[in-house]
Amino acid sequence: MLAADPGASMAAIAAEAGVDRSTVYRRFDSREALLAAIHRARLTAIEEAIEDARLREAPVAVALHRYVENIITVNRTWPVDLTRMLADDTVHARRDAAVREVDAFLERATDEGLLRPGLPEGWAGALLPQLMHLVSRQSAELSPGRAADVVVDTFLHGTGAP
Amino acid sequence: MLAADPGASMAAIAAEAGVDRSTVYRRFDSREALLAAIHRARLTAIEEAIEDARLREAPVAVALHRYVENIITVNRTWPVDLTRMLADDTVHARRDAAVREVDAFLERATDEGLLRPGLPEGWAGALLPQLMHLVSRQSAELSPGRAADVVVDTFLHGTGAP
DNA sequence: GCTAAGTGCTACATTGATGTGGCAGATACT
């Protein structure tokens, strides 16, 4: 709901959840507070996904697939865009830390020969989230594991003939 | 502006353009009319991009690169999301026609051995626009030609080591 | 049976955005 339209009204959100608008206001002081709670939940899930994938120590191919699979699940559970919450300093800082963690991993993946060197600055780091986001909403019928297969395969080898 | 926040107010849009809010209302009857005009302009540019690339006849590798380069320019000129205008029937129909044209091209590209067969249904057709959109706003410093190089290379071969 | 907590529904004040109309000044064209 908030994924399709981040500007959705509280009435629409409440209707989607099958409760009255006033009930939502009983649990969250304001619309801002509701969105902040959702974004915090997503951030926490992202941090757990990163930790579970052991981006610093695990073999890069294994860590990549595990990270992708985890994030696809996060995307499906909390399909909201954190970009619109960068006003909040805490959210901003936690998001930055997660991005830095993934960037460092991609650098390690390049050093260890999984990724091609010489790519444009930040290209891999921008591409990977887009692929995960795409498969999350495009191919809802795929299990997280199969969806991760597609993302990793496309990320590493593209869609061209071998 | 409308790219960053599709829900931007007329006051914000007018301020961005350096004119008064009332001046915008003199040129467009309503907010809807303004958005419709922008979307029509984007659609027209997309149709020209497809025609110029000769997706039906040109060699697939040539047509792909030319199409990508054209759309990157369109994305930078009219950076708005057509998905939010599907209420308008005319927009919907024109967009569908363009999507079908590209899908048919991707099928031809598969038949002629440029793309790998056996990809998930609709994956290439969803991936390509995402890549073009990503490079359009991510790498503003690249010329359309160089940006298209990156997109086509990533689309066909990914970012993995050879 | 009684209480406490949660929920739905309604009414209300407030705010921000939309859209309209009028007026005055600047620019350009004849």
Next chain:
DNA sequence: AGTATCTGCCACATCAATGTAGCACTTAGC
């Protein structure tokens, strides 16, 4: 000079969404 057009500024009505408050009803636990 005189006129037409465009613009900025201001005031105003309208509407949708936010947030608050009160009341009645249901459910669960003691």
